[in-house]
Amino acid sequence: MYNIELRNISKCYKNGVVALDNISFNVKNGVFGLLGHNGAGKTTLLKALVTVLKPDSGSIKVCGYDLKSQGDEVRKRIGYLPQELSMYPSLSVFDFVNYMAQIKGVYDKNQVNIALQQVEMLEFSKRKIGQLSGGMKRRVGIAQALVGNPEILVLDEPTSGLDPEERVRFRGILSRFAKDDKTIILSTHIIEDVYQVCEELAVLRKGRLFYAGASADLINHVEGKIKVIKIDNENQLFDIQKQAVVISTTYASKGLTVRIVDKNMNFPGAESVSATLEDAYVYCMGGKNDA
Amino acid sequence: MKQIKSELMILGINPILILAFLVVVFTLIAIFAGEMLNLSLIGFEVIFPFIAAIFIGEWGKIKADDNYDMIAAQGKSLISWVLYRSVTVFATVTFFVVLCMAIVFHIRSEIPLQEMILIYLSPAFMLSTLTVLCNLIFTHEHVSTLVCGMIWLLAMLSKSMLRYPMTEYIYLFIRYSGDRNGIWLINKSVIIAICAVIWTGICLVYGKKNR
Amino acid sequence: MRKLLSVIYYEYVMQLKRIATWGVLAASVVITLLDGFPSEKNLARIEFLLQPSYFIYRSLSFGALIATFGLMFLLSNRMAIDHKTGMKQLIMASPITKLQYIFGKLLGGFIYTYTVFSLFLALNTLVFYVSVPIDIALTDCLVPFSKALIINVLPVSIFISFISVALPAIVDVRLFYVLASVLFILNAASPDSADKMPFYLITSGDLKKLIWQHPKFPYINTDGIQANLLFLIGCGLISAVPLFLRRKLWRND
Ligand SMILES: Nc1ncnc2c1ncn2[C@@H]1O[C@H](COP(=O)(O)OP(=O)(O)OP(=O)(O)O)[C@@H](O)[C@H]1O
Ligand SMILES: [Mg+2]
Numbered sequence: 214m215y216n217i218e219l220r221n222i223s224k225c226y227k228n229g230v231v232a233l234d235n236i237s238f239n240v241k242n243g244v245f246g247l248l249g250h251n252g253a254g255k256t257t258l259l260k261a262l263v264t265v266l267k268p269d270s271g272s273i274k275v276c277g278y279d280l281k282s283q284g285d286e287v288r289k290r291i292g293y294l295p296q297e298l299s300m301y302p303s304l305s306v307f308d309f310v311n312y313m314a315q316i317k318g319v320y321d322k323n324q325v326n327i328a329l330q331q332v333e334m335l336e337f338s339k340r341k342i343g344q345l346s347g348g349m350k351r352r353v354g355i356a357q358a359l360v361g362n363p364e365i366l367v368l369d370e371p372t373s374g375l376d377p378e379e380r381v382r383f384r385g386i387l388s389r390f391a392k393d394d395k396t397i398i399l400s401t402h403i404i405e406d407v408y409q410v411c412e413e414l415a416v417l418r419k420g421r422l423f424y425a426g427a428s429a430d431l432i433n434h435v436e437g438k439i440k441v442i443k444i445d446n447e448n449q450l451f452d453i454q455k456q457a458v459v460i461s462t463t464y465a466s467k468g469l470t471v472r473i474v475d476k477n478m479n480f481p482g483a484e485s486v487s488a489t490l491e492d493a494y495v496y497c498m499g500g501k502n503d504a
Numbered sequence: 505m506k507q508i509k510s511e512l513m514i515l516g517i518n519p520i521l522i523l524a525f526l527v528v529v530f531t532l533i534a535i536f537a538g539e540m541l542n543l544s545l546i547g548f549e550v551i552f553p554f555i556a557a558i559f560i561g562e563w564g565k566i567k568a569d570d571n572y573d574m575i576a577a578q579g580k581s582l583i584s585w586v587l588y589r590s591v592t593v594f595a596t597v598t599f600f601v602v603l604c605m606a607i608v609f610h611i612r613s614e615i616p617l618q619e620m621i622l623i624y625l626s627p628a629f630m631l632s633t634l635t636v637l638c639n640l641i642f643t644h645e646h647v648s649t650l651v652c653g654m655i656w657l658l659a660m661l662s663k664s665m666l667r668y669p670m671t672e673y674i675y676l677f678i679r680y681s682g683d684r685n686g687i688w689l690i691n692k693s694v695i696i697a698i699c700a701v702i703w704t705g706i707c708l709v710y711g712k713k714n715r
Numbered sequence: 716m717r718k719l720l721s722v723i724y725y726e727y728v729m730q731l732k733r734i735a736t737w738g739v740l741a742a743s744v745v746i747t748l749l750d751g752f753p754s755e756k757n758l759a760r761i762e763f764l765l766q767p768s769y770f771i772y773r774s775l776s777f778g779a780l781i782a783t784f785g786l787m788f789l790l791s792n793r794m795a796i797d798h799k800t801g802m803k804q805l806i807m808a809s810p811i812t813k814l815q816y817i818f819g820k821l822l823g824g825f826i827y828t829y830t831v832f833s834l835f836l837a838l839n840t841l842v843f844y845v846s847v848p849i850d851i852a853l854t855d856c857l858v859p860f861s862k863a864l865i866i867n868v869l870p871v872s873i874f875i876s877f878i879s880v881a882l883p884a885i886v887d888v889r890l891f892y893v894l895a896s897v898l899f900i901l902n903a904a905s906p907d908s909a910d911k912m913p914f915y916l917i918t919s920g921d922l923k924k925l926i927w928q929h930p931k932f933p934y935i936n937t938d939g940i941q942a943n944l945l946f947l948i949g950c951g952l953i954s955a956v957p958l959f960l961r962r963k964l965w966r967n968d
Contacts, residue, residue, distance in 0.1 A: 304725070658781060
């Protein structure tokens with residue numbers, strides 16, 4: 214059985230923007246990544262998942278409970294980190310997380326300390342939220358989502374603003390969390406995060422589901438087609454762009470290096486390299502014509 | 505001119521709606537309130553000047569503006585931004601206030617229009633200047649309005665201070681409190697002079713900062 | 716129930732931690748004492764100032780109006796702050812009901828207002844008791860003070876906290892300020908008299924006369940007191956109703 218089941222979710226905002234268009238997919242135990250460009254509808258989808266926003270149509274089941282009729286059961290089981298959260302500046306870190314814990318019905322202060330420990334914020338627990346750095350605030354946000362050990366974690370761009378070490382540690386937290394038969398769904402723009410921890414992912418494009426499934430399968434889309442070409446000037450780059458999808462270009466002292474997806478095998482002589490998730494993702498998002 | 509236009513766009517429609525609403529309410533009061541109340545005085549010397557201050561405190565935000573850091577760091581001159589913003593708000597409010605005065609004058613003819621404008625301008629200028637000063641100091645929303653509001657209310661409550669000599673020259677609501685010695689024109693000029701001094705101070709301090 | 720208490724408690728703590736709260740309290744106490752400190756000059760000027768009950772009566776019409784005016788501003792962002800900080804989404808995603816949330820905000824604001832207002836009266840009374848030049852029994856101060864806590868502070872706190880927490884969530888907060896300012900200035904402009912007072916006076920209405928009465932007019936105006944009480948409590952409670960009715964305020968289950 215799946216932990217989260219989305220069926221034909223659609224949402225049109227009052228200004229006419231279709232943020233979600235008939236989205237269906239399932240999420241099982243483990244870490245699930247949600248990718249998509251700015252404005253693709255990730256936040257909208259996650260808000261619908263945590264019952265804050267009501268979709269126009271479709272149904273969502275979380276842990277077997279229907280979101281519409283059994284919202285309370287769902288809310289008891291989720292931890293949520295919104296994309297934009299500035300919290301109450303006058304409260305201390307501990308007080309804030311404790312406040313959220315109590316709202317969730319968790320009255321054990323040890324739990325608060327454990328959550329703060331997990332994000333390494335215990336030493337700052339007395340500091341006021343208003344006096345924290347941006348990344349520290351994000352960590353407090355993660356801590357409040359973790360508190361009370363929810364079955365489902367919904368994290369909207371949790372790693373934005375975290376330093377590299379903290380990001381690595383954060384992935385550790387997620388992996389450990391996922392081991393206990395829990396579900397984590399996170400949106401991000403950092404492919405590295407997804408690559409390291411997510412077994413499955415979904416890609417949204419302009420409100421539509423573009424891909425949902427195992428990360429490995431997404432890579433298979435482009436495996437064997439990634440090539441690296443060295444060229445002298447930008448004019449050549451334009452020629453290449455006509456024949457293949459360019460993933461990245463790096464400027465060196467002499468000329469530039471281009472990484473491409475050679476879908477139609479137009480560059481048989483070029484050096485072939487193994488595909489990464491980022492290649493697959495950029496290819497998906499950039500390949501407008503053959504999507 | 506362009507900057508005033510963009511400040512007006514930042515203001516949005518809400519302040520205009522609120523001002524229009526106030527004009528309508530005030531007109532209704534002017535029609536239906538009895539002769540007992542000197543509406544022109546309490547309205548234009550006491551209430552509307554503070555409304556101007558509320559508008560400056562709420563829509564003329566400076567330090568409390570979410571984009572303050574961005575503007576202070578990149579703007580050509582902080583002081584001109586402060587001036588444009590405050591003047592735009594003040595002018596918008598004053599436009600509606602004068603409109604309201606004209607209506608009230610038409611209905612009740614208690615005080616000539618030019619006199620009403622004079623009566624309004626000096627406390628409005630004073631309270632707005634104080635609010636701008638607070639806007640430049642406080643980083644939290646609504647605090648400027650709060651501080652200025654308490655001063656305003658205190659001024660009203662401390663009418664009895666007029667028993668001390670000279671206070672009548674700087675008392676904000678001189679006409680409303682009776683103006684026993686008939687010095688209100690001097691009082692209004694003194695208050696405007698004090699504002700001018702404060703503004704000179706603001707310009708000196710903040711004009712230098714951004715060079 | 717416990718969640719409601721948590722919301723109330725934190726609402727209360729957050730408000731008390733604001734510097735502006737203490738600024739308002741200090742300013743209003745200083746202003747009250749400037750007017751009514753039992754100094755020789757003031758005693759010569761103000762006839763009944765030697766009576767503790769009169770001092771409290773006078774504080775209620777003078778500094779208390781300023782204190783409540785300040786509190787009104789401080790309470791007016793309590794709903795908006797959740798919107799602005801993104802806390803609203805977080806709270807709505809938690810297992811807490813709309814009733815718990817709104818009552819938490821309202822009651823938290825009420826207890827806060829009650830606390831600050833009581834502190835305001837307590838500080839004034841204390842200064843008065845310490846510095847009044849004649850001997851006064853402590854009970855002479857405590858009796859009118861305790862009376863004021865129930866007769867005045869309670870309804871005024873309901874009025875101020877409920878309208879200032881609830882109304883800005885329904886109308887533009889700036890419009891709320893304008894309307895409230897008009898009400899307060901009418902309060903400040905009403906001269907103190909022994910006659911029946913207008914019902915819309917917040918701290919200085921007829922209710923205040925239960926604390927002290929002018930010896931020349933020793934009658935109690937029951938109508939006035941009822942109207943005053945009804946205005947304060949009625950407006951407070953009624954202003955909270957739209958919060959519960961407004962569906963946009965909360966996730967729609
Ligand atoms: N409250 C709203 N009212 C109207 N339109 C909205 C609202 N919120 C979002 N949108 C629109 O819905 C679309 C999806 O927005 P959403 O926030 O879900 O994107 P996102 O994938 O989270 O993007 P990002 O990566 O930038 O966070 C966008 O076009 C956005 O402009
Ligand atoms: Mg988003």
